[in-house]
Amino acid sequence: MTQRPLLLTQGDPAGIGPELTLRAWLQRDERSLPPFAVVGDPAYLGRIAQGYGWDVPVIPVKPAQIPAVFPQALPVIPLNTTVSAQPGKPDAAYATSVIESIETAVRLVEAGSACAVVTNPIAKHVLYDAGFPHPGHTEFLAALASEGRSEACHPVMMLWSEQLAVVPVTVHIPLSKVPSALTTDLIVLTGRIVARELKERFGLADPRLVLAGLNPHAGENGAMGAEDGTIIAPAVEILRKEGIEVSGPLPADTMFHARARSRYDAALAMYHDQALIPIKTIAFDEAVNVTLGLPFVRTSPDHGTAFDIAGKGIARPDSLIAAIKLAARLGTRAEIP
Numbered sequence: 001m002t003q004r005p006l007l008l009t010q011g012d013p014a015g016i017g018p019e020l021t022l023r024a025w026l027q028r029d030e031r032s033l034p035p036f037a038v039v040g041d042p043a044y045l046g047r048i049a050q051g052y053g054w055d056v057p058v059i060p061v062k063p064a065q066i067p068a069v070f071p072q073a074l075p076v077i078p079l080n081t082t083v084s085a086q087p088g089k090p091d092a093a094y095a096t097s098v099i100e101s102i103e104t105a106v107r108l109v110e111a112g113s114a115c116a117v118v119t120n121p122i123a124k125h126v127l128y129d130a131g132f133p134h135p136g137h138t139e140f141l142a143a144l145a146s147e148g149r150s151e152a153c154h155p156v157m158m159l160w161s162e163q164l165a166v167v168p169v170t171v172h173i174p175l176s177k178v179p180s181a182l183t184t185d186l187i188v189l190t191g192r193i194v195a196r197e198l199k200e201r202f203g204l205a206d207p208r209l210v211l212a213g214l215n216p217h218a219g220e221n222g223a224m225g226a227e228d229g230t231i232i233a234p235a236v237e238i239l240r241k242e243g244i245e246v247s248g249p250l251p252a253d254t255m256f257h258a259r260a261r262s263r264y265d266a267a268l269a270m271y272h273d274q275a276l277i278p279i280k281t282i283a284f285d286e287a288v289n290v291t292l293g294l295p296f297v298r299t300s301p302d303h304g305t306a307f308d309i310a311g312k313g314i315a316r317p318d319s320l321i322a323a324i325k326l327a328a329r330l331g332t333r334a335e336i337p
C-alpha cells in the first residue's frame with residue numbers, strides 16, 4: 001500500500017502559515033510526517049526560507065512527484081498567481097492566491113491525487129475585503145464539495161485533541177444571532193454527522209456525545225432561558241431514539257473539567273466561543289480543526305494567522321503538525337493500493 005500525499009494550502013501569505021509549513025518540513029523525520037506538498041508560490045516560500053536561513057530546498061512539482069521529492073525538498077504545486085506579501089502585513093491583494101490554493105487542493109484531492117487537505121490559516125476579514133462570500137474555510141469547502149451534487153453538504157466544525165473534542169453547532173455568527181439560529185433540526189443534524197464520523201473516520205464503536213445548554217445552568221428549569229428546554233432537550237430525545245448515546249443539555253460551566261471530559265467523546269456546544277475557549281485553553285498547541293460532513297478529509301491548525309508574530313520565527317508548528325498527522329490518520333481510509 002502506498003499512502004497518497006497530503007496537500008497543504010498556502011493560507012494567508014502574510015500570516016504564520018508559510019513559516020510553519022517550512023518548519024513542519026524541516027521536522028519531517030523527527031515527527032514522522034507523511035509526504036506532503038504545498039499548493040502555493042514556490043518563489044515566495046523559497047524567499048521566506050532564505051530569510052530565516054533555513055535549509056529548505058523548494059521544488060515545483062506535479063502531484064505524482066510528491067513522494068519522491070519530499071525526502072529531499074519541499075514539494076510545491078505552483079499557483080497561477082504569484083505572491084510577494086510581507087509577513088505581518090495582511091493585504092486583500094493576495095486573496096486570489098489564497099482562494100486559488102484552497103480550490104486547487106480540493107480539486108486534486110477529489111481527483112484522487114492526494115488523500116486530504118490541510119489548510120493553513122486565513123484571515124477572514126482580509127478575504128471579505130476582497131469579496132469572498134463564505135464565512136470561512138468550513139463553508140467554502142462545503143460549497144466546493146457540493147458542486148455537481150444533488151444535495152448540499154452540511155459541514156460541521158470539530159476541534160479535536162486527545163483530551164477533548166468540541167463542536168460548535170452555530171459557528172461564525174454574531175452572538176446576538178445565536179438564539180434564533182439554534183434549532184432542534186440543526187442540533188440533530190449536527191449530532192448525527194458527529195456520531196457517524198466519530199464511528200466511521202475516528203473508529204469509535206459507540207461515540208458518546210454531550211450537548212451543552214445555551215443559558216446559565218442550562219436554563220435553570222426555564223428561569224434563566226427557554227432554549228435549553230424547548231430546543232436542545234428535544235434534540236437530545238430525537239438523537240437518543242436514533243440510537244446515539246447522548247446526554248444534555250448540560251450546564252456548560254461544569255462540563256469541561258477533567259472528570260466530566262472522561263464521560264464523553266465529543267461535546268456539542270451551542271456557539272463558537274463556548275466550544276473553542278475550553279479546547280484552546282486545554283490544548284492550544286495540539287488541537288486540530290477538522291471539518292466533518294465533507295466527502296474528503298480536511299484538517300487545519302486550531303490557531304489563526306497570528307499576524308502579530310509572523311516573520312519573527314517564533315510561531316510554534318505543533319498544531320499544524322498535529323493537523324498533518326490527523327489528516328494522514330483519517331485519510332488512510334481512502335488509501336489506494
Ligand SMILES: NC(=O)C1=CN([C@@H]2O[C@H](COP(=O)(O)OP(=O)(O)OC[C@H]3O[C@@H](n4cnc5c(N)ncnc54)[C@H](O)[C@@H]3O)[C@@H](O)[C@H]2O)C=CC1
Binds near residue numbers: 121124314317
Ligand atoms: N483555520 C483558520 O483559517 C483560522 C483563521 N483565523 C483567523 O486568524 C486571524 C487572527 O485571529 P486571532 O484571533 O488573532 O487568533 P490567532 O490564533 O491568530 O492568534 C491568537 C494569539 O495566539 C498566538 N498564536 C497563534 N498561533 C500561534 C503559534 N502557532 N505559535 C505561537 N503563538 C501563536 C498569536 O501570536 C496571538 O497572540 C483572524 O482574522 C481569524 O479569522 C482564526 C482561527 C482559525
Ligand SMILES: NCC(=O)COP(=O)(O)O
Binds near residue numbers: 135136137138276300
Ligand atoms: N475559529 C475557528 C476558525 O475560525 C476556523 O474557521 P475555518 O476557516 O476553518 O472555517
